Amino acid sequence: MKEGLWEQNVVFSQLLAMCPTMAVTTSGTNGLGMGLATTAVLIVSNILVSMIRHTVSSQVRIPVFVVLIATLVTVVDMAMNAWLHDLYKVLGLFIALIVVNCAILGRAEAFAVKSGVAASAVDGLAMGLGFTGALTFIGLIREFLGSGTLFAQASNLLGLSFAFLEMKVPGYGGALLMILPPGGFAILGFLLAGKRVMERRLDERAKQQTGDAAPVAA
Numbered sequence: 001m002k003e004g005l006w007e008q009n010v011v012f013s014q015l016l017a018m019c020p021t022m023a024v025t026t027s028g029t030n031g032l033g034m035g036l037a038t039t040a041v042l043i044v045s046n047i048l049v050s051m052i053r054h055t056v057s058s059q060v061r062i063p064v065f066v067v068l069i070a071t072l073v074t075v076v077d078m079a080m081n082a083w084l085h086d087l088y089k090v091l092g093l094f095i096a097l098i099v100v101n102c103a104i105l106g107r108a109e110a111f112a113v114k115s116g117v118a119a120s121a122v123d124g125l126a127m128g129l130g131f132t133g134a135l136t137f138i139g140l141i142r143e144f145l146g147s148g149t150l151f152a153q154a155s156n157l158l159g160l161s162f163a164f165l166e167m168k169v170p171g172y173g174g175a176l177l178m179i180l181p182p183g184g185f186a187i188l189g190f191l192l193a194g195k196r197v198m199e200r201r202l203d204e205r206a207k208q209q210t211g212d213a214a215p216v217a218a
Contacts, residue, residue: 004126010103011134011188012195017101020094021135022184026146029154029165031139032132033087037080038098039128041072045104046124048072049112065108066099073098087157103127141187144169146178 010016017038024030048068056064077095080088088095098104107127112120143149148169155163177183 001122001126004123004128005130005133008127008130009134010127010131011138012192014103014106016103016106017131019097020101021138021188022181024091024094025135025139025142025184026179027143027149027153028136028140028151029087029157029162030090031135031137032151033084033157034091034094035128035132035135037076037091037095038101038104039125039132041069041076041098042104042107042128042131043121043124044072045069045108046112046120047117049108050115050117050120053113061113062105062109065105069104069108070099084158086153090157103131138184138187138191141191142178142184145175145187146183147174148172149174 006013008014011018011021020034020038024034045065045068049065052064073096076098077088080091080095107123111123115123140150143152150167151162151165152168154165175183178187
């Protein structure tokens with residue numbers, strides 16, 4: 001769980017799925033919707049790959065995994081079109097492009113094909129939650145700076161039960177640049193730099209604590 005959420009985060013550590021990260025994070029609602037759709041595909045694909053890992057030979061496993069992921073994405077695409085049509089119209093082509101998200105095939109190849117069903121399901125959940133958190137966080141920052149809102153149209157896109165998330169800053173019109181691609185790249189760069197600084201300080205603190213404990217143990 002720690003690897004999926006922080007140490008091996010799909011966006012902030014592995015720098016995968018940059019296309020949807022930049023394209024759909026114009027609002028927190030869009031980022032949340034894309035992240036949850038990808039999480040569903042990650043969990044189910046990891047489970048299925050783990051179940052068939054002893055059946056599929058190594059020579060053809062990549063094509064089989066791709067077809068499996070494409071089938072799951074098609075199901076998710078049709079389900080969102082049926083029950084979350086407004087969100088489906090906003091995300092558009094990027095739902096189908098979940099198929100080429102390197103994180104999904106990467107986890108199937110790096111973890112699910114070598115692990116049991118339960119562990120693969122947890123791995124898919126952790127990676128999916130980390131991806132969802134990254135997209136939602138970037139989307140919220142861009143939305144707040146760009147339009148002065150948080151989770152705009154959440155009730156229309158995700159359902160009435162998400163209406164409590166909608167907020168607006170009174171008297172602030174926003175800066176359009178933050179919603180445009182240059183703003184997205186700038187925000188992602190600052191977040192990556194912040195994560196690196198935080199990790200460095202945590203490592204230094206851990207080394208310092210280890211150094212202080214060594215003389216005591218001696």
